[in-house]
Every structure is written in C-alpha cells, then in structure tokens.
Amino acid sequence: MNTHTKVSTVQRIESVLMEEISVGELSPGVRLDETGLAERFGVSRTPIREALSRLTAQGILVPGEKRGVFVAEYSRQELSQIFEAMHEIEAACARIVSQRLNLLARSEIEAAQTECLAAAQAGDRAGYLRANEAFHIAIYQATGNPYMEEIATEFRRRTGPFRAKKFETKDDLIRSAESHQALIDNIFSEDSATASNGMRTHMTESFMQTLKVN
Amino acid sequence: MNTHTKVSTVQRIESVLMEEISVGELSPGVRLDETGLAERFGVSRTPIREALSRLTAQGILVPGEKRGVFVAEYSRQELSQIFEAMHEIEAACARIVSQRLNLLARSEIEAAQTECLAAAQAGDRAGYLRANEAFHIAIYQATGNPYMEEIATEFRRRTGPFRAKKFETKDDLIRSAESHQALIDNIFSEDSATASNGMRTHMTESFMQTLKVN
DNA sequence: CGGCAGTATTTTGTATACAAAAACAAAAGT
DNA sequence: ACTTTTGTTTTTGTATACAAAATACTGCCG
Structure with missing residues (x-):
C-alpha cells in the first residue's frame, strides 16, 4: 500500500485500469470482473479487489446495485x-x-x-x-x-x-x-x-x- | 463493496474514520494501526485494509514512507x-x-x-x-x-x-x-x-x- | 407456453495463513 | 563508550478458504 521505490501490485493494477479508462479502451458502462482481472494480471483476487475498491472511492468506477463494478458513465x-x-x-x-x-x-x-x-x-x-x-x-x-x-x-x-x-x-x-x-x-x-x-x-x-x- | 440496503463492514469503518477525522478526534499526523483497528471494530484485517486503502485513495489518509498510514496534515x-x-x-x-x-x-x-x-x-x-x-x-x-x-x-x-x-x-x-x-x-x-x-x-x-x- | 420452485453456479465479503520487509532490541566487537 | 551484527518482533501484502448472497438454468405443473 505504501512502497516508494517498488510499485505494489495494487498500484500497478490501478494505474493500468485508469489508463485504459481514460483513453476509452474501457468504455463507460463496461463491467469489470474480479476473477477475469485476477487471471489477466496473474494475481489473486485480493489486490484486484483493493484496486477496484480504490477506483470506486475515486468515482472512476461505480458499484452496480447488487453486484459488479462498472466504468462510470455519464448522461x-x-x-x-x-x-x-x-x-x-x-x-x-x-x-x-x-x-x-x-x-x-x-x-x-x-x-x-x-x-x-x-x-x-x-x-x-x-x-x-x-x-x-x-x-x-x-x-x-x-x-x-x-x-x-x-x-x-x-x-x-x-x-x-x-x-x-x-x-x-x-x-x-x-x-x-x-x-x-x-x-x-x-x-x-x-x-x-x-x-x-x-x-x-x-x-x-x-x-x-x-x-x-x- | 456495493450493497445498497445493507452497509458493508468496509463502508461502516470508512464512515466512522472519516467522521472522526473531520471533527478532529483523529488529529492530522496521527498514525492508524491495522491490527488495533481490527480489534476495535471486531473484524479481521481484510476490511480494515480496504477501508484504509480507500481513504488513502481519497487523500484523507497518507501513506508513510515505508509503512503505516497517517491522517493527512497540512503545512x-x-x-x-x-x-x-x-x-x-x-x-x-x-x-x-x-x-x-x-x-x-x-x-x-x-x-x-x-x-x-x-x-x-x-x-x-x-x-x-x-x-x-x-x-x-x-x-x-x-x-x-x-x-x-x-x-x-x-x-x-x-x-x-x-x-x-x-x-x-x-x-x-x-x-x-x-x-x-x-x-x-x-x-x-x-x-x-x-x-x-x-x-x-x-x-x-x-x-x-x-x-x-x- | 408461461410461471414457479428447486438446484447449480457465480459473485461477493471476510477470515485466516503465509511469506517478505521493516523496525527494534540485545549481544558482540572495536 | 560507541558501532556493528544478529536475533526477534511487528507490519505489510498477498493467497487461499469459506460462507452468504445473487443469478442462471432446468424441470415440472397448470
């Protein structure tokens, strides 16, 4: 969570997702999947969950009503x-x-x-x-x-x-x-x-x- | 992470800490301790870590150089x-x-x-x-x-x-x-x-x- | 054919375990 | 007396397991 010289897995995942969202590779409204991302990044669900949670705390992702997180979209x-x-x-x-x-x-x-x-x-x-x-x-x-x-x-x-x-x-x-x-x-x-x-x-x-x- | 009617443990912890910070009960510069908070809230470290991580993502807490998270303080x-x-x-x-x-x-x-x-x-x-x-x-x-x-x-x-x-x-x-x-x-x-x-x-x-x- | 109930599967939230890194304390060396 | 080394403890990050909730699918009945 707080390494200065070495980038933690959470930070890496967060940065990659943020970049993909900001260039439109991950379009507004798209659902992000914990287990899929865990496979993609080759890690367990734990750091994925943390990265996704941080991104929801920043309003970049929004939680679904019951489940799932989605790239924020705007009317x-x-x-x-x-x-x-x-x-x-x-x-x-x-x-x-x-x-x-x-x-x-x-x-x-x-x-x-x-x-x-x-x-x-x-x-x-x-x-x-x-x-x-x-x-x-x-x-x-x-x-x-x-x-x-x-x-x-x-x-x-x-x-x-x-x-x-x-x-x-x-x-x-x-x-x-x-x-x-x-x-x-x-x-x-x-x-x-x-x-x-x-x-x-x-x-x-x-x-x-x-x-x-x- | 995304329950609408029931408040998750993470959300509860986050809200309590945020309130304590905003009224000055948790002063700027104070260190927050995962295991102490886990005992205080009667939960495992997992939701504590997530709540703390969300608060750092919002700039409300800041990570120490090597370890620990602290209530943000300003010169x-x-x-x-x-x-x-x-x-x-x-x-x-x-x-x-x-x-x-x-x-x-x-x-x-x-x-x-x-x-x-x-x-x-x-x-x-x-x-x-x-x-x-x-x-x-x-x-x-x-x-x-x-x-x-x-x-x-x-x-x-x-x-x-x-x-x-x-x-x-x-x-x-x-x-x-x-x-x-x-x-x-x-x-x-x-x-x-x-x-x-x-x-x-x-x-x-x-x-x-x-x-x-x- | 449509609706409902039951079952299976998937997703989510959390607890626990493990390993690595950092900090601290004590012992040994100069 | 001071510095360095070693051992111990604490903290951190992550993997895995488990249970609960949500969703999807299938079969049965009217």
Missing part, C-alpha cells in the same frame, strides 16, 4: 454539469495564472503549444491528444497551486473519453491547436478578467463540440 | 493553497446560485441560516459547527450541480478540523452567524459579480481567522 445532462464545473475551475486557473505568471511557467505553456501545433500539422491524432492534455496541464501547473491542478486534472480525466471524440480529422486537430493561441494571448495579457473570460470562451467551444459528437 | 502553506482553491470554488458556487436561485433553494438557505443563528445565540458550539456546515452545503446544493457540490464539500471536509478551531466563545459563534447575512444578501442580489465577490470576502475572512488559530 448528457451529467456531462453538461461536469463541463460546467470544469468551466469554472478552468476559468479560475486562467485568472490565477494571469496574476502570477513567471518566465518558467510561461515558457512551459509555450513549449506545450509548440508540441500541439507540431502534432496537429503532422496529423498525428494520438500525439495531439497527448500534447493537448500536456498543454492544459501546463496551465494548471502555472497556477502554482497543487490543489487547483488536482481538481482540474480530475475533470480532464473524467471528460477525456468524450472530448477525444471530437478529434477525428487533421483539420480538427489544427483548429483545436490554433484555438489555443487566443487562449494564450488572453492568459498572458496580465488582465485577470481577460484571462478568465478567454478560458470561458474556450471551454464553451469545447463543450459544444463535445456535445456534437456524443 | 501553513498547504493550508493557504487549499483555501485558495476553496475560495475559487465557493465564489463560483455563489455566482451560479445568484444566476439560478429558485424559491425552494432560497428557503433552504434561509432555514439553514436560522439554525445557525439559533445555535449561536444558545452558545451551542457543536450545534453551531453542524449548522454552519449545513448552511454552506445548502448553498452548494442551490447550484443544482452535484459536481460543484462534491468539490466544495470535499474542501470543506479537508479544512474542517482547522476551521473548527476559530469557534471557541459564544461571541465567535454569533459573529460568524451574523457574517452569513451579508453573504446571503449578496447571493440573493441576483447580480453574479456581487454574489461571487461577497463570497470572496467571506472566504478571505474565514481564511484569516483560521490562520490565526492554527
């Missing part, structure tokens, strides 16, 4: 509510960043945007998904507040499988990468209202596009 | 960062409520405030702590967004033991309850900027007072 309304909360967090992050931007954080955001543009120009979808996440995470880290980062990242993870569906064509990637520039300009404007409103605009567009493909 | 700086994040969430909640306040939510907030005033006038500290939490939770629920409610409640839980220390005398209770009135006026003003700025003022005062006693 259209729930997704709207999640986006609303995410919208507020992202706007707050943008405001905080605009008020305390330092050279290092600024260069990290710009480097992340450079990666986004490169992946988009190359039509590399998987690379773009990664670069897009890294771009947003650079903004959260620029807040200098790990708790803001943690919440924002958690919302990103929850919406990840749904947002990913809006990136299909090379044009989709390019359009998204280019929209980051306006966002950066707003955040770097040193005006907190401009920064948070710029992020609100960006998140509203993201939400509208996500609704279209889900 | 002054960490507490500041948590308050900053909490401040943003609470301001966002106030803004959302001011934009969509309905009669039921309004009456629930006012009823919660009535309870606060009564507990304060009676000098009932424990009652006031409960009523104060219920007041803020009524605001979160008035957002109509369970995700906003969830995050805000989580921050309240994290800061609970620290905030509780500022309520010692009857005067402390009365002052706090009276400060809610300004907050309510701002939220009910139907102006979202007034609502969020009112909440920012309230949270800033709460933070300053909390720093004084911690």
Whole structure:
C-alpha cells in the first residue's frame, strides 16, 4: 500500500485500469470482473479487489446495485454539469495564472503549444491528444497551486473519453491547436478578467463540440 | 463493496474514520494501526485494509514512507493553497446560485441560516459547527450541480478540523452567524459579480481567522 | 407456453495463513 | 563508550478458504 521505490501490485493494477479508462479502451458502462482481472494480471483476487475498491472511492468506477463494478458513465445532462464545473475551475486557473505568471511557467505553456501545433500539422491524432492534455496541464501547473491542478486534472480525466471524440480529422486537430493561441494571448495579457473570460470562451467551444459528437 | 440496503463492514469503518477525522478526534499526523483497528471494530484485517486503502485513495489518509498510514496534515502553506482553491470554488458556487436561485433553494438557505443563528445565540458550539456546515452545503446544493457540490464539500471536509478551531466563545459563534447575512444578501442580489465577490470576502475572512488559530 | 420452485453456479465479503520487509532490541566487537 | 551484527518482533501484502448472497438454468405443473 505504501512502497516508494517498488510499485505494489495494487498500484500497478490501478494505474493500468485508469489508463485504459481514460483513453476509452474501457468504455463507460463496461463491467469489470474480479476473477477475469485476477487471471489477466496473474494475481489473486485480493489486490484486484483493493484496486477496484480504490477506483470506486475515486468515482472512476461505480458499484452496480447488487453486484459488479462498472466504468462510470455519464448522461448528457451529467456531462453538461461536469463541463460546467470544469468551466469554472478552468476559468479560475486562467485568472490565477494571469496574476502570477513567471518566465518558467510561461515558457512551459509555450513549449506545450509548440508540441500541439507540431502534432496537429503532422496529423498525428494520438500525439495531439497527448500534447493537448500536456498543454492544459501546463496551465494548471502555472497556477502554482497543487490543489487547483488536482481538481482540474480530475475533470480532464473524467471528460477525456468524450472530448477525444471530437478529434477525428487533421483539420480538427489544427483548429483545436490554433484555438489555443487566443487562449494564450488572453492568459498572458496580465488582465485577470481577460484571462478568465478567454478560458470561458474556450471551454464553451469545447463543450459544444463535445456535445456534437456524443 | 456495493450493497445498497445493507452497509458493508468496509463502508461502516470508512464512515466512522472519516467522521472522526473531520471533527478532529483523529488529529492530522496521527498514525492508524491495522491490527488495533481490527480489534476495535471486531473484524479481521481484510476490511480494515480496504477501508484504509480507500481513504488513502481519497487523500484523507497518507501513506508513510515505508509503512503505516497517517491522517493527512497540512503545512501553513498547504493550508493557504487549499483555501485558495476553496475560495475559487465557493465564489463560483455563489455566482451560479445568484444566476439560478429558485424559491425552494432560497428557503433552504434561509432555514439553514436560522439554525445557525439559533445555535449561536444558545452558545451551542457543536450545534453551531453542524449548522454552519449545513448552511454552506445548502448553498452548494442551490447550484443544482452535484459536481460543484462534491468539490466544495470535499474542501470543506479537508479544512474542517482547522476551521473548527476559530469557534471557541459564544461571541465567535454569533459573529460568524451574523457574517452569513451579508453573504446571503449578496447571493440573493441576483447580480453574479456581487454574489461571487461577497463570497470572496467571506472566504478571505474565514481564511484569516483560521490562520490565526492554527 | 408461461410461471414457479428447486438446484447449480457465480459473485461477493471476510477470515485466516503465509511469506517478505521493516523496525527494534540485545549481544558482540572495536 | 560507541558501532556493528544478529536475533526477534511487528507490519505489510498477498493467497487461499469459506460462507452468504445473487443469478442462471432446468424441470415440472397448470
């Protein structure tokens, strides 16, 4: 449960499942099976149960009414509510960043945007998904507040499988990468209202596009 | 793990520990002991381990470097960062409520405030702590967004033991309850900027007072 | 053919056992 | 007296066993 240098079986299982969920390999609504996973990972049920229990404690999995655990799924309304909360967090992050931007954080955001543009120009979808996440995470880290980062990242993870569906064509990637520039300009404007409103605009567009493909 | 009508041993243990942590009975930094808890609850180590693991997954407990789990504690700086994040969430909640306040939510907030005033006038500290939490939770629920409610409640839980220390005398209770009135006026003003700025003022005062006693 | 009861199977929650790692205490060496 | 080594105890992580609950399947009856 608490090894620092050696990753415990529980941690390993938890990480693998989390990754599969966040990239959509394990789709919302899918049932996870203790004994099947025990065979898959070559361990007893004990660490499987612990990993599954930890993931339910984090809301990533949800228990069935009587039995079974399932990958959390969201209705259209729930997704709207999640986006609303995410919208507020992202706007707050943008405001905080605009008020305390330092050279290092600024260069990290710009480097992340450079990666986004490169992946988009190359039509590399998987690379773009990664670069897009890294771009947003650079903004959260620029807040200098790990708790803001943690919440924002958690919302990103929850919406990840749904947002990913809006990136299909090379044009989709390019359009998204280019929209980051306006966002950066707003955040770097040193005006907190401009920064948070710029992020609100960006998140509203993201939400509208996500609704279209889900 | 997922019984709806019957509370499992794991859930029971988790709830009891969570409650003890949030009221400060289990202080930050205290070590929790599997075998001691197994004796205390009259069960084997298995459900204890699962409950402890779930609480570490939620950040409520933290693993030691090599062994043991401890109630999470926060430095002054960490507490500041948590308050900053909490401040943003609470301001966002106030803004959302001011934009969509309905009669039921309004009456629930006012009823919660009535309870606060009564507990304060009676000098009932424990009652006031409960009523104060219920007041803020009524605001979160008035957002109509369970995700906003969830995050805000989580921050309240994290800061609970620290905030509780500022309520010692009857005067402390009365002052706090009276400060809610300004907050309510701002939220009910139907102006979202007034609502969020009112909440920012309230949270800033709460933070300053909390720093004084911690 | 549909519904019900009984049986078999699967899933879940927990207890217990075992082995490895970490911590502590005592003894031996310098 | 201090340090190192060895032995003992405690803690941790996992496997296995057991019992209870839930579900699926089959056969019988109206």
